[in-house]
Amino acid sequence: MVDKLKIQIADQFPFLDNKKLLLATSGGLDSMVMAHLFQQLHHDIALAHCNFQLRGVESFGDQKFVQDFADTNKIPVYVTQFDTLAFAKDYKLSTQVAARDLRYNWFYELLESENFDYILTAHHADDNIETFLINLSRGTGLEGLTGIPAENGNIIRPLLAFSRDEIAQYAHDHGIEWREDSSNASEKYLRNKIRHDLVPLLKELNPQFISSFQKTQSYLQQSEAMVEDASIMVYQQVVRQEEDEIYIDLKQLLRLPNYKSYLYQWLKEFQFSAWDDVYNLVDSLSGKQVYSSNFRLIKDRDFLILSPINFEEQQQEYLISQGVQDVKIPLKLSFCKVNDISVSANTAIFVDEDKLDYPLILRKWQEGDVFQPFGMEGKSKKLSKFFKDEKFSLLEKENCWILCSGEAVVWIVGYRQDERFKIQSTTQNILKIDLQ
Amino acid sequence: MVDKLKIQIADQFPFLDNKKLLLATSGGLDSMVMAHLFQQLHHDIALAHCNFQLRGVESFGDQKFVQDFADTNKIPVYVTQFDTLAFAKDYKLSTQVAARDLRYNWFYELLESENFDYILTAHHADDNIETFLINLSRGTGLEGLTGIPAENGNIIRPLLAFSRDEIAQYAHDHGIEWREDSSNASEKYLRNKIRHDLVPLLKELNPQFISSFQKTQSYLQQSEAMVEDASIMVYQQVVRQEEDEIYIDLKQLLRLPNYKSYLYQWLKEFQFSAWDDVYNLVDSLSGKQVYSSNFRLIKDRDFLILSPINFEEQQQEYLISQGVQDVKIPLKLSFCKVNDISVSANTAIFVDEDKLDYPLILRKWQEGDVFQPFGMEGKSKKLSKFFKDEKFSLLEKENCWILCSGEAVVWIVGYRQDERFKIQSTTQNILKIDLQ
Known part of the structure; x- marks a missing residue:
């Protein structure tokens, strides 16, 4: 696996050479194997561990485990503790989303303050398959099927080409120790079900399933980038922004048979949820409006006009x-x-x-x-x-x-x-x- | 189910009212239920049955079954026989593709010669789920996940919103008889495996799986239409057609980070297969070329030029x-x-x-x-x-x-x-x- 990773890096991430790399290290199987691999490859690495304080003494056990590993192997290590539940409550986020935001914010701070070049996370091929199938089972759009990107700004995921089996085998062969990953119970149940029942079935239908799946996902990523292109190109033709408002030209918009898709793409970041109401505005009477938490969309003759509304927070x-x-x-x-x-x-x-x-x-x-x-x-x-x-x-x-x-x-x-x-x-x- | 279909038609296919409808009728469960339903709704229908002569006497049994049903119920019926194997051999097609081409060609002929307005086929929700999962297991692009369209020119698929269970229940409740659908054995094995093992697992993960899946597929269809839009808009900017050749302006093309996706979209209909060679042309020396069965793509300074090549068939x-x-x-x-x-x-x-x-x-x-x-x-x-x-x-x-x-x-x-x-x-x- 060291050799395969070496080729993978030369091929896909040649820019990692001679750079300062910060490895996100939970203490679980995947991140411990990643740390071991990058040490073998003599990269300039440091570990970063977040203690989310979600599982009491166990969380501190993970923290100590990572610190001890770093000390033993003479790798610099950064550790922080978060009051994740309080943060989640304050910002009305799920625990999972709160933990993700805290984690990545802290990584970016370290990147800047300690002059790291890249953050590496240990996501692997099965993570992508499981997320794809979880999203598929719940219902999703294209963005729910494209998987986590191997490269996203300063964040690199060098193990995406490896399966969980390969990673576990490597840990076994090299006597690498790890602690069980933290994740909430219902998510874990779902992932386990998919891991132990659904994925084996798909592999039975096609023994090359994992590599076919990786191709599928790369095709879907290409399609997603083209969707984004279309959205921007049509936006430039149909929308103009003025001060505080954006004007959507309905005469031009309605020339597109799939105008609803465009409205959705443009307006989704403004947190509308009543999409049928949004689409119906297009042929409503002037003056009709639809609200999201912070924005108003109003039909005004040949335009839909989006403007912010002053809720309490704004005041x-x-x-x-x-x-x-x-x-x-x-x-x-x-x-x-x-x-x-x-x-x-x-x-x-x-x-x-x-x-x-x-x-x-x-x-x-x-x-x-x-x-x-x-x-x-x-x-x-x-x-x-x-x-x-x-x-x-x-x-x-x-x-x-x-x-x-x-x-x-x-x-x-x-x-x-x-x-x-x-x-x-x-x-x-x-x-x-x-x-x- | 009659009522649900009535609402479905009013909602999605109101144009079917008072039109002449040709129902594709294999004699299997789905098409027999469709025939029964449309008879209940008093539409002006006729049946069309293709005998592909792929299963000897069984095929003729299907034909007779459909003819008898039509006679008993006083519905006009059209029947034809194809030498499917010979056609497949002549045109180097798989039996399945040959049968599909023959079927749809004949339907279109009937549409024209007998003045039908629409052709109806009995595809249902599970067909789409199964095709999605088959394609997923084999590896696919977005087009392999979007499903068969409910409306495609003159072809309408009014049962796509119904599950196989609903259709079987309706057949049971109304004592409708049918013959087992013809399909080749390996395809059948795959579909059965998906039907009996994979889909139940997905329903276990989410009891609302079928309706979530339908939403997923409609989102993916929207994305696909936007991919098509992007492809056309960029084509208009980057490509010019001259007589027999098309010129792809590399200076403009290479401004796009995802230019490979565009090359793929534009060139796929010309049957190139060595895609890496096609992509590499972009920064090859002038004069380098890649061939498909009937076309040549050549790098010529700042352009890729696509031209037909005269193979025997052309002469x-x-x-x-x-x-x-x-x-x-x-x-x-x-x-x-x-x-x-x-x-x-x-x-x-x-x-x-x-x-x-x-x-x-x-x-x-x-x-x-x-x-x-x-x-x-x-x-x-x-x-x-x-x-x-x-x-x-x-x-x-x-x-x-x-x-x-x-x-x-x-x-x-x-x-x-x-x-x-x-x-x-x-x-x-x-x-x-x-x-x-």
Whole structure:
């Protein structure tokens, strides 16, 4: 398997050579085998383990297991603990989705702060087959059948070409130890059923099932990319964005026999759910409308117009008192006094704390908001103009948070700092504000 | 089930009302239930039964069974017999594909000659699930997962929303008799395995599996239509057709990260199989080429150029002597003396036999071919111009047959008759030539 992986990397991921790799390591079979394999191949690796604290003492057992393995093998290791249940509750997420968000957010932080080039996860061929069949059994669209990508930005999944059997065999041959993967019981029941009953049947119908399946999935990925292309090409012809609203030209849209598919593709990210109502708008009377949690779609003569609606959250202000170190809602921000400024990404700013008016206010942007873009002394700019220049989509604008000191904008969070609060030679107290 | 079907028709196929419907009737469970249902709903129906002569006396048993049922119930019935094995051998087709081609060709002939509006087939929900799983087990692309369409031109499949269980229950409740469906043994083994083992497992994972699956398939159909849209939109930007060749602009093509998917979509109908060779052409030296059975793709500086190659078939001439009534190769044509002309579709012409020079010649078109389009007395037109005006694709041109009398074109088969051989008041012998 080492040799096969070596060829696989040369072939599919040649860019991994001489790079700093962070291996996501739960302590389960797959990730322990991945760690062992990459050590054999003499890559520059470190392990990252998340303790989600979902199974009490067992979770800490996993953590200790990974730490001990790293120490024994002299591999750097990063460990963090999450209050996953609290996070899930705060953001109204399933435990599984919460764990995934926490995990990947933390990986990206490590990537940046510790200068890793890539994050590696140990997903394998059977994971993809099982997910495909789970989604198929529940009902799904194309995106539910295409599987997890082998390469997605900085995340690489080098074991996707290997089956669970190969991985288990390797662990057996090399005396690799592991701990059982954590996953919730109902998901586990479903996966086990698929693993032990359904997949063997498919292999009985075709002994080459796994490799045929991998081809199938790669064809479906190609189709999915073409669907995305079609969606974008037709969007450019049929939709125009103006300030806060997008206009869908019905005369042009209805020339397409499959116009519903396009409406679905464009509007799905705005969380509509009553799709029949959305489709029916197309030939409703002017003035008829459909709502999602944050958006309204209205029929107006020859157009469907999508606009944001101001719900409580859009109006709500979150106050941050002096001395607070961490804010978790509506965003995760940390506040920390530092002695010097370092090179910063868009996810952190340094401000002169003495210029701030506490409590700071975290809120959504409002019509009329103005700021002084960092580096443009004395010049002010409307936020609406900034969004336009930066080509923000409607959704990006609505999701954008503003950190204010009184009326003054301190930070368009994650995008641009205000000039007025920047560090100067006279600054005495430096505050670092970090978006996580 | 009658009521559910009634609603289904009102909802999905309202255009069937008061139309002449031809029901494809094998004599098996599904088609006999369909016949019974449509009789209950008082539609204007007739049955069509093909005897493929694949199972000797059993096949004739099926035929008699359908005829008896029709007679008893006073439903018009059409029956035909095919030498399926010979046809399959002649055209190098699998028996299954041969039977399908024969069946649908005959249905279309009946549609035209007997003035039916629609052909109905009895495919049901489980057929789609089974085909999906067979294709999945073997490896497939999106088109292998989207299922048979409920509506495809004149062919309607009104039972697709019903499961096999519902159909069997209806047959049981109404004492409907049927004969076992004919299908080849290995296909039957596979379907049985899927029916009895795989589908029950999926239903165990989700009791609503069939209806979830129907949603899945309708989503996949939407995705497939969008793939087709993308393929066409990019084709229009990147490809130009000139006479006999198509030019793919590589500079434009290679701007697309997923350009291979587009090459595949455009070239698949030209029967290339060495896809890696096709993709590699993109960055080969000028002059490098890849062949399919009838086409050549050559790299020429910034273009890939697709052109037909003249194999034997392209050169071959088929002679038709006077008095011959049926030609089967390379096309199915029938020749028949008639007393009068009737309204004709593109699939039949009437000619003045005394003007013909026997033997007639059936051949592919050649550069320089000229004809006198029907209705344009005395004016001749190049075939190449005709193809261009009619916007023939490269493939359509290559597949087009010409019926000649000596050097003179009599018929661009299936498209346009020549003026010189048309029936006039002085015509004594009328010959009808039919394309089947």
